[in-house]
Amino acid sequence: MGKSYDVAIAGGGIVGAACAEECAAAGLSVVVVEPGPVGGGATAAGMGHIVVMDDSPAQIALTNYSRTLWMARAHEFPADVEYVSAGTLWVAADAEEMAEVERKRAVYEAIGVRAEVLGPRELAEAEPNLRPSLAGALRVPDDAVVYPPCAARYMLQRALERGAVVRAGESAAQLSGAGIKLRDGSFVPAGIVVNATGAWAPSLTPGIEVRKRKGHLVITDRYPGFVHHQLVELGYLKSAHSMTADSVAFNVQPRKTGQLLIGSSRQFGAEHGEIDANMLTRMLRRAQEYMPALAALTAIRSWTGFRAATPDKLPLIGPCPQDPRLYLATGHEGLGITTSLATAKLVADQLLHRTPAIPVEPYLPGRKQAEHD
Amino acid sequence: MPDCDVLVIGAGPAGLAAATRAAETGASVAMVDDNPHPGGQIWRAAAGKAPQDAARWIHSAEQHQVEWIAGARVFAAPAPNRIAVEKFDGELELGYRSLILATGARERFLPFPGWTLPNVMGAGGLQALAKSGLPVEGKKIVIAGSGPLLLAVAKYMKEHAADVRLIAEQATQSALLAFGLRLAAHPGKLIQAVGLRAALLGIPYLTSCWPVAAEGKDKLEAVTLSRGERTWTERCDYLACGFGLVPNTEIAALLGCRLSDGSVAVDEQQQTSITNVYSAGEATGIGGLELALVEGEIAGFAAAGASARARTLFAARDRYRKFAEALEHAFAPREELKALPREETLVCRCEDVTLGRVRSCTGWREAKLHTRCGMGPCQGRVCGAAVEFLLGWKSESVRPPVFPTRIESLTRTEPPA
Ligand SMILES: Cc1cc2nc3c(=O)[nH]c(=O)nc-3n(C[C@H](O)[C@H](O)[C@H](O)COP(=O)(O)OP(=O)(O)OC[C@H]3O[C@@H](n4cnc5c(N)ncnc54)[C@H](O)[C@@H]3O)c2cc1C
Numbered sequence: 001m002g003k004s005y006d007v008a009i010a011g012g013g014i015v016g017a018a019c020a021e022e023c024a025a026a027g028l029s030v031v032v033v034e035p036g037p038v039g040g041g042a043t044a045a046g047m048g049h050i051v052v053m054d055d056s057p058a059q060i061a062l063t064n065y066s067r068t069l070w071m072a073r074a075h076e077f078p079a080d081v082e083y084v085s086a087g088t089l090w091v092a093a094d095a096e097e098m099a100e101v102e103r104k105r106a107v108y109e110a111i112g113v114r115a116e117v118l119g120p121r122e123l124a125e126a127e128p129n130l131r132p133s134l135a136g137a138l139r140v141p142d143d144a145v146v147y148p149p150c151a152a153r154y155m156l157q158r159a160l161e162r163g164a165v166v167r168a169g170e171s172a173a174q175l176s177g178a179g180i181k182l183r184d185g186s187f188v189p190a191g192i193v194v195n196a197t198g199a200w201a202p203s204l205t206p207g208i209e210v211r212k213r214k215g216h217l218v219i220t221d222r223y224p225g226f227v228h229h230q231l232v233e234l235g236y237l238k239s240a241h242s243m244t245a246d247s248v249a250f251n252v253q254p255r256k257t258g259q260l261l262i263g264s265s266r267q268f269g270a271e272h273g274e275i276d277a278n279m280l281t282r283m284l285r286r287a288q289e290y291m292p293a294l295a296a297l298t299a300i301r302s303w304t305g306f307r308a309a310t311p312d313k314l315p316l317i318g319p320c321p322q323d324p325r326l327y328l329a330t331g332h333e334g335l336g337i338t339t340s341l342a343t344a345k346l347v348a349d350q351l352l353h354r355t356p357a358i359p360v361e362p363y364l365p366g367r368k369q370a371e372h373d
Numbered sequence: 374m375p376d377c378d379v380l381v382i383g384a385g386p387a388g389l390a391a392a393t394r395a396a397e398t399g400a401s402v403a404m405v406d407d408n409p410h411p412g413g414q415i416w417r418a419a420a421g422k423a424p425q426d427a428a429r430w431i432h433s434a435e436q437h438q439v440e441w442i443a444g445a446r447v448f449a450a451p452a453p454n455r456i457a458v459e460k461f462d463g464e465l466e467l468g469y470r471s472l473i474l475a476t477g478a479r480e481r482f483l484p485f486p487g488w489t490l491p492n493v494m495g496a497g498g499l500q501a502l503a504k505s506g507l508p509v510e511g512k513k514i515v516i517a518g519s520g521p522l523l524l525a526v527a528k529y530m531k532e533h534a535a536d537v538r539l540i541a542e543q544a545t546q547s548a549l550l551a552f553g554l555r556l557a558a559h560p561g562k563l564i565q566a567v568g569l570r571a572a573l574l575g576i577p578y579l580t581s582c583w584p585v586a587a588e589g590k591d592k593l594e595a596v597t598l599s600r601g602e603r604t605w606t607e608r609c610d611y612l613a614c615g616f617g618l619v620p621n622t623e624i625a626a627l628l629g630c631r632l633s634d635g636s637v638a639v640d641e642q643q644q645t646s647i648t649n650v651y652s653a654g655e656a657t658g659i660g661g662l663e664l665a666l667v668e669g670e671i672a673g674f675a676a677a678g679a680s681a682r683a684r685t686l687f688a689a690r691d692r693y694r695k696f697a698e699a700l701e702h703a704f705a706p707r708e709e710l711k712a713l714p715r716e717e718t719l720v721c722r723c724e725d726v727t728l729g730r731v732r733s734c735t736g737w738r739e740a741k742l743h744t745r746c747g748m749g750p751c752q753g754r755v756c757g758a759a760v761e762f763l764l765g766w767k768s769e770s771v772r773p774p775v776f777p778t779r780i781e782s783l784t785r786t787e788p789p790a
Pocket residue numbers: 010011012013014015016017033034035036037038039040041042043044045046047048049050051170171172173196197198199200204214215216217263304305306307308329330331332333334335336337338339
């Protein structure tokens with residue numbers, strides 16, 4: 001039997017990397033098991049929008065906390081993390097959605113998240129390529145954009161500098177509170193084991209309620225200045241919230257390179273990663289409805305990724321009820337880039353018995369999940 | 374309902390031969406190419422100026438009512454037996470019973486210091502520019518790389534009054550001699566080669582020679598060459614480089630055809646691993662004009678169901694394949710070329726990624742994710758082959774759009790229910 005670690009983490013996505021960094025910073029000995037490139041799973045597929053979302057009080061608490069952590073670290077990231085404080089515009093199509101903008105602003109204001117309402121003219125000035133005659137938008141200026149694989153690599157790098165170990169190219173076959181059994185049969189003993197394998201988590205911890213939710217994205221050639229904020233239709237929340245139908249929503253992000261990343265789609269039951277021409281078309285049509293000038297831009301690539309979705313849309317962070325030394329850090333759906341830093345804090349808080357900055361109960365794996373919809 | 378029996382992608386020699394032969398059997402045939410004129414890499418020229426054998430094939434394709442769809446690039450395969458094509462003014466979808474992939478090859482670039490300077494270009498690329506009007510008269514040109522393409526380009530440049538300083542061929546003299554002996558078994562080729570040599574009289578042809586650096590302030594001014602112990606600098610206006618060719622396999626990969634060794638795998642009827650999909654010409658391996666033609670003919674017959682007629686051409690194909698093997702052997706890029714780029718030399722010019730950064734990764738996917746190598750508009754079509762040569766990494770899967778495509782083209786067609 002090899003050396004025993006304080007913490008053994010399965011998965012080197014952004015969540016595993018953030019947990020490794022946080023635990024190593026707290027002085028724990030850490031090992032990360034990752035079969036592929038760091039951040040090569042959903043982290044490579046995600047948009048990298050750091051965003052406060054208000055689907056439920058627990059979601060807004062987690063995203064707001066985590067965004068604060070990102071903001072506090074903005075200055076330390078190397079250039080390839082591409083942290084840009086672009087801000088979000090929640091775009092309202094009509095008067096009904098404008099009412100929603102007002103409601104949202106009040107919610108954000110109540111928790112100290114800066115947000116301002118833009119009328120139709122201000123919106124057109126802020127984003128001239130949006131279609132005319134939209135009703136307005138909510139601007140959330142401190143939301144940001146990052147390049148997730150390099151953010152994950154950076155966090156893991158920091159963990160390594162503090163003595164963490166990466167078992168690259170190796171794969172976990174079995175997890176228990178006592179350690180990780182690798183595919184090659186060897187065993188990595190540990191005091192605490194963290195399952196941070198994203199959408200793969202149920203294969204290592206059977207029975208947890210995590211399902212794959214497929215998404216498509218398209219990236220364009222470089223068009224600097226074409227879009228300034230991350231633009232999301234207000235209906236996005238409906239799209240993300242619904243657990244039943246396939247859905248698309250207008251979601252466009254300016255990259256630091258001048259490229260545009262266009263989303264988004266959500267599908268359950270699609271197990272394979274190939275492009276679904278039908279979804280891609282629907283998604284791009286939706287984007288063009290909001291931004292007709294997109295039509296003439298050149299797309300250079302499309303891809304898909306899998307979000308790890310839970311019934312109540314909140315991640316699973318903390319010990320399994322049946323094995324208190326086996327932790328879960330998964331189920332982040334479309335927000336795992338945003339919430340990676342807070343997840344890492346909450347994992348370390350629990351295993352070190354520190355007082356967390358926000359209550360952990362809504363995210364505990366043992367909670368009773370109320371399924372919406 | 375399919376729009377045609379046989380759809381041919383690519384109107385180079387292989388595609389023209391395939392379309393003509395398929396149409397001769399009475400099949401309805403359409404042929405698409407992303408260029409305004411048929412002819413492919415070798416025969417492409419302004420309309421009406423195509424060389425004689427090109428004109429013959431183009432003429433007979435026309436005579437047999439091959440529907441010619443010009444300036445149309447295939448970018449996706451949205452449903453079984455259908456492909457999507459982007460034209461400059463719109464998008465269309467085409468259905469077929471059988472498909473022939475005659476997508477040809479592109480040049481292989483190998484990075485060396487200065488290779489991204491303006492006026493350092495592909496050998497075939499410079500030729501294509503000259504054909505479409507770039508004046509080369511009196512320009513000092515150095516041609517470097519490997520293979521018969523260098524000679525063809527030199528000849529063309531010379532005929533257009535360029536001042537071709539020299540041809541730097543990386544292969545050894547002895548490899549070429551051995552190749553020359555094998556050529557003797559191919560009278561047609563021998564004559565072509567001799568003819569080329571004659572036309573080149575006066576252009577130094579240096580074997581075991583390659584560029585080590587291109588220099589210049591805002592654009593190319595000179596190239597430093599190396600041959601054995603000697604290095605020297607040649608002033609020039611253009612440096613035309615071509616280190617062999619790489620098959621274009623994107624569409625084949627998109628359709629799920631099996632690839633082998635970087636080219637589309639085919640059986641004796643030129644059929645790919647997918648039953649109604651055929652492939653011919655350089656997409657199936659680099660072999661030159663004659664092989665492309667005969668493979669195209671076989672694929673055309675086979676795709677139209679005339680496999681007996683296809684069979685009569687097998688012997689000819691075997692001969693040209695032997696030639697292709699000899700060619701590949703003689704002009705294989707040498708190990709020494711791997712030492713040309715320095716750590717700070719760009720490998721990916723779309724995203725400005727240096728060799729040093731790429732080398733620090735463990736493989737192509739990690740390099741892509743962590744350095745953006747291959748993520749730009751060329752999607753690895755340029756750097757992929759270079760990285761494969763330098764580091765032995767194969768690039769990963771293809772997805773639609775396989776070529777940069779306007780968003781409106783991706784959304785115009787009705788999504789299938
Ligand atoms: C289309 C799309 C858009 C998105 N946009 C955003 C966004 O804008 N903002 C945002 O915050 N979030 C976004 N997300 C969500 C975000 O990408 C994910 O929530 C996040 O990347 C999850 O990170 P992770 O580390 O949990 O999972 P992953 O990145 O998937 O990491 C899991 C890792 O586990 C490894 N693994 C698998 N099996 C094993 C095993 N047996 N042993 C060891 N390791 C294993 C995998 O190789 C992988 O690297 C998006 C997701 C998608 C799909």
